Amino acid sequence: MATLSRISLGCLTLSLLASVAPRAAAQEPPAPAPPAPAPETPQGEPPQPATAPGGEAVLPAPAPEQNDPKAAAAAPHPPDADEHRAVNAVFPPPVDRPGTPKREKLQLTSVGMRLGAVDFGAEADIVSSVGRLKPPPDNRRWSYALRGFFRAPARVGIGPETGSTKGNQLHSPPRIVGMERDEWTYINVAPGATGQLELAVTNQRVEGHVLLAGDVFGDAAYPHLDKLGGFSQAWVTLKAPALIGTRGGAALNVGAFSERFGAAGPYQQSTGYYGTYLFGRTHVAGESLVLDFDVTPDVELVFEHGIGAKVEVTPFTKDSAPVAPYLPNQGPVPQGSNFVHHAHASVIFKDWLSVAGHYLTSWSPNDLQEVTKMPAKEARMTIVGGEIHSDHPVAGNGYVGYSYIDAERILPLADGVQVLHGSSGAVFKNNYFGQLPADLPVLLQQGIDSPRRDDSGKLHTLLFQYILRAAPLMGRKEPGPDVALGVFGMFNHVDTKKHDLNGKEVPAYDYRQDKLKFGAELQVAPIEPLSLGVRFDRVMPDGGKADVAYSAISPRIVLHSKWIGREYVILNYTRYFLGKSVRPSAPYSQPTPADEPLASVTKPDENLISLTAMVAF
């Protein structure tokens, strides 16, 4: 297919989307179609007919006389018709032929429902306009959009041979520490593959979104079932932009969608260097109501409140559960119904300074626990805190935020809220309150409680990031050569009482732990398609204990088409300086404890080379 302009792709997308829309072409009255906007046609190719909803080609409606031979005969000759006859020409004069009669009705392709027609259900039948006899929906002011993003990395680790601590063997995926986002040791120097496509239909008051996403590209990997993805989110946004007159309005998001709070990147457009959320990312179906209000022309106040529930949690199989890295992980205990309630307030000053406060709570009645031995107790995680974003055109992009998390018996919590590298309650517990003893899941699954579960506690976190660029400081506003310096870090303080000590139950004792990771990056962009940079990271999971800490230095070359691009090819090399007790991450540590051959992998790769392509559109 030849390259399409936006308009022609718009028509294409329009037809694609409209083919699944309720306003099926076959259901519309056979009124003459208005002339469709002509798609821009690539040079050298014949113009294509416009495409109607339903995917069938529709020609512009013929003039009445073309459809009616009699009318054509009665129609006056055009003024130049006689001139044709008057001229002596080699070729015979043109003959006015009546147009071929054409059926005005659309061709049906099935006696039943049109192929691909959407079944809206009885709610739509009685409320809206799906039925043939009801007036067609007013779709003249809808617009359609296609957006997407992918990151496709090749990641190769160089490290010890399997079963040895020596050698330089190539590994893909690499056997590095901090490989996955669900680990506290993750520093985002080699993020995994991901891709998403979003289709949206919008008008002034309503938006509908469908988002397809996955974390594996099957051609280059294997069918990792848990990452293959598919339909990820779908929601509707109802907007009342003039609810408070010219001072602001309200928006209501309803459906299955994910919101992210505590993103450290500039303009809170990315999750920053550690790819995590200080307050949380919701994964629920529900609603959120947003009030957007201008206190003064320079000061904007935004309130939000939302509530939601996990549609379904990973089912739990008590005996002989299938276990594989490519299957959903059911966790050590049954996950219960999971609910989320959150409220937020933000003050925005002149588009460059924002101060926000957040409250999120995720809880479960633990309703799927085995109850023959003891009644179920609620699981809850509550997050409160605040943050400041400063995105000044000259002073740079700064972020600082603090969050306090109170966790209470969180093992049964699903991923209603994903926070600080903890997607579920069990993962959060392992990251901050210590690994669950290997012998405990069997007891917990039988409904026998044990204080050694140690899944309650408090976490204080400080997250910061600052990026400063030389060019704006020197007064240059146009894109061009630049030098940028970024510094970033996260500090966590764990405060809990534990009952497990070296695999044995002991009286409750205070457990406090400081976790710190920080780093800096220097990036130089000397010419338009190329940037050079180097990043340094220090990761200390347990205070000053050097044997579990590591450092990483990562020089990189970035290729891009423009000074400010949305596409990058990044060639990154990372050298790890590892403490003696540092272990490789999943999949080489999975399941825990690992079976062979993974059990023989004890020392992580010290070198990593990654080549990553990514684009957003």
Added chain:
Amino acid sequence: MSRPRLKALAIVLLARLGAPAVAFAQQEDQKPTELGQESVEDTKPAAEDEPQERGKSLQVSVGLPPNSLDLGSEADILGVRDQREMAAVLDRWSFRMKGSIRAPMRVGFGPRNDNTPGTEMHALPRIVGLGSGDWNYIGLAPNASVTLGITVANPVVAGTIIIATSHLSDPSYSVIDDVGLDQAYLTFKFPKAFGRRGGIALLAGMFGERYGTSGPYQKSSGYYSTYLFGRTHQAGESLTVDLDVTDKVELILENGIGSKAEVVPFFGNSARNPSGPPEADFLPGQQSQPYGSTFVQHTHAAVLYDDWLRVSGHYITSWSPDDNTLAHGHIDPARETIVGGDVHVDKELFNLYAGYSHIDANNVYPLSDAVNVLHSGTGRSLKLNYFGQKDRFTGLTPSNFSGTVDTVLWQAMLRLAPLLGDPFGSRDLNVAAYGMYNKAKSPKEDPNDPTSLEIDDDKLKLGFDMDLSLAKFMSVGARVDRVIPRMADTSDAYTALSPRVSFYTKWKSKEQAIVQYTHFFLGKNTVPGSPYTDEYFHPDPDMLVVMGRMSF
């Protein structure tokens, strides 16, 4: 409001979320609007008699809106400086959407499963060579396939994301390991790197490249749907130099390197999994030994003459350190190396292809499918196709994992009607002849191992196809194929005769509806192909295929 101001306002609105949408208005004068924000018309200044509207866009979340894209810290430090600039940059991108559909109904007619007399219908058909991963495959009944590719591009770079599946769930079942995102890659183009003589292109990301396709203009994999030199399945890069030596002679050089992003993990029986890994046709399948990390390096050169002659040379090697092995001590790496060359001649009245490849395979079992060559996706598949298949009657599988395969692949297509003086008017009469010959050798490595065999097989399949266009919308054709897996013993050889009718909308169109019947003349030892294994011994002798296919 003037149109330029309206456009400027739209850009500001687009920038509010940082990832501008590409919106398509149904009305010509309706401009793109940012998702999650108000439309332009929400913010346009009202007439004097209307209340003034707010100039800002409506926030839909205190945090990142659900549709906001998180590019990561690399983009933060490189790109984000001013949101307005970002929107302006994206203003010059263009979009393409390409796709293909192949949706067959395949029904076999063969012996009853209960071994009583009579015939029953089978779907999937129990035919010999059903899957393209089987050397016996001749492409008569290809499986379903749907791909959809979206490309966003500017003059320098193009980003492509491809969704693909080989199973459609509605008429099938949920084959959960075969759906979703398939490839994603960036193409950087420097078309003037050598001035007017040519340029350079860089592919990076996760993508597959195909070498040794016998179809006309190397645009299809030909009658056997396979690759003489290989198809890569990898994450990595490839760099291509395209240079005009003279006005008619073009030189293309390519080098690429990549790795499998992840291989199917291995589970042994353990205390935790006493019954071993979960196994089903719809789950990723491990083999009896673990796959190792798998890497690819490939180099190619092609000379094009006047757009009708292409001569190419290829080198591809795929290897694994066998790093997930259960064995201890020194492990020999697994490697398969493919070298060879091919010639394409594509003129108006005929298309010719001939190619030769040599495969040198060593300890290939741990190789994952980084290179799919000659019907063999993985190292294990190569071994089974060329170094000893499991004998379904004795149950024995040779233990050979190393050897060589020499292959000649050819295909010729001829538009016969013009040469005969167009006896059918404007209707075409096309004929084609094609074939593949393999010489597979694998030495007996262990004289004490009765399953280690001395393998020296000649394998041959060839065929002839003819197609006559009866009308503008229809053609009839017939194809005959002869398949001999081992020329020394033809008891498992077969012949297939396949008349067909094809419908389409134009002479040269990209859509077809095909009705095809095949009768197989089967050797006494032919057996059905995967997934009909082990307890299935009698292939269907007849098959009906009704298939719709299209590309756009």
